[in-house]
Amino acid sequence: MAWKNQGGGPWGSGPKGPWGSGPQPTGGGPRPPDLEDLLRRAQDRMQQFLPGGYFSGLGIAVALLAVLAIWGLSGLFRVQPDELGVVLRFGKPERTVGPGLRYHLPFPVETVLLPKALRVSTLNIGFSSEATPRRGGREVPRDIPEESLMLTGDENIVDVQFTVLWRIKPKGAADYLFNIQNPEGSVKAVAESAMREVVGHSNIQGILTNDKDKIQLEVQELMQRVLDGYGSGILVQQLQMGNVNPPNQDVIQSFNDVTNAKTELESLQNQAQTYANQVVPGARGRAAQITQAAEGYKQQAVAEAKGQSARFLKVYEEYKKAPNVTRERIYLETMERVLGGSDKLIYDGGPSGQGVVPYLPLSELTKRQGSQGPTPQQGTGGSR
Structure with a gap:
């Protein structure tokens, strides 16, 4: 149905427009566009495009195509x-x-x-960080004793504050959305329960001193098993223990003294171990050297004994064949070995002997001449 501009338009009769303003004067300034005129022109153009009107077959098809296009793009x-x-x-x-x-x-x-599946979330247990206007908007930790106070295995109370870093598993976004209703609350409850269980099986001395890393690992593994059992689709990325103190401030200094003493003990043990690592290998090396030298001496002595025994047996075999000759040869060899390095005088004691016979030690002269070097009268390459 075409729009007919009768009686001032659809807002009633009279000269006023839809905003209550009357007709504008023909002069004295620019005239604002007429909304009714614009709508009428648009209708005329649509009627030219759709000769049969809006409710013709072509008009309905165009409208359906437009609706389908909008519906398809909504995806x-x-x-x-x-x-x-x-x-x-x-x-x-x-x-x-x-x-x-x-x-x-x-x-x-x-x-x-669209869950925030790639973002690592931080959850504090036992304390909370709040911005305080008096501190210039800085975050100030606030203790929450009902979350941090726990009972140890030796029936002591300890104040444990820790932080859990968690995120959604890459393939667990659907489980995260549909299997748990309050993810952060579930992670907090599981973390507190796991920490209480692990602390309940530990001694306060180890919790305050050198068992923190072990406790962190056990709590993280226990949390992951529980959350996987729920089918939560949550991955516990890291667990960090913060302040771990006895609840009574009067005994904190005593525990700190014990911790310092244990730290000093470990330092001294490390120094002693370092010294042992330096000394023990040297002692073992020297012991191995002495053992090898003794083994070599043993083998040498045994070999010499076997050689002398074999030599004696061979000499004995020859002695049995010619006793006189063998006895004479043994005598001469013995005298040669005994008198070979001593000064000698030759004495002729026969009937026509001359007493002491002159003896020229040519071997000694040769040795002395070789040690002194060539004399000045001797040439190095030819005759004088």
Whole structure:
């Protein structure tokens, strides 16, 4: 039905327009556009495009195509860098998509949920950080005793504050959305329960001194097992223990003294171990050297004894063949070995002997001449 501008338009009769203003004068300034005139022109153009009117077959087809185009484009969505897109088909998880511009079938066939699956969340237990106006807006930790006070295995009370870093598993976004109702509350409850269980099996001395790393690892593994049992789709990335103190301030200094003493003891033990590592290998090396020298001497003595025994047996065999000759040869060899390095005088004691016979030690002269070097009268290459 065409718009007919009768009686001042659809807002009633009279010269006033839709905002209560009358007709504008023809002169004296620019005239604002007439809304009714613009609408009428648009209708005329549409009628030219659709000769049969809005309710003709072509008009209905164009309208349906426009609606379908808008409906189809409604499936476009964007996943932010710290998000994962979980596409639901009739309410059931169908697939998980990463960051970027994505598409799903339009509503009501498919919908999408965008959890912050790539962001690491921090959860403090036993304390909270709050911005205080008096401190210039800085975060000031506030103790929460109902969360941090725990009973140890030796029936002591200890104040344990710790922080849990957690995130959604890469393939657990659907479990995170549908298996747990309050993720942060669930992680906090599981963390506090796991810490109480591990602390309940430990002694206060170890908790305050050198068992923190062990306790952190045990609590993290226990939390992960419990959360996996719930099918939560949550990954415990790290657990960090903060302040661990006895609840009574009067005994904190005593425990600190014990901790310092244990630290000093460990330092002295490390120094002693370092000294032992330096001394023991040297002692073992010297012991091995002495053992090897003794073994070598043993083998040498045994070999010499065997050689002398074999030599004696051979001499004895020859002696049995010619006793006189062998006895004479043994005598001469013995005298040569005994008198070979001593000064000698030759005495002729026969009937026609001359007494002491002159003896020229040519071997001694040769040795002395070789030690002194060539004389000046001797040449090095030819005759004088």
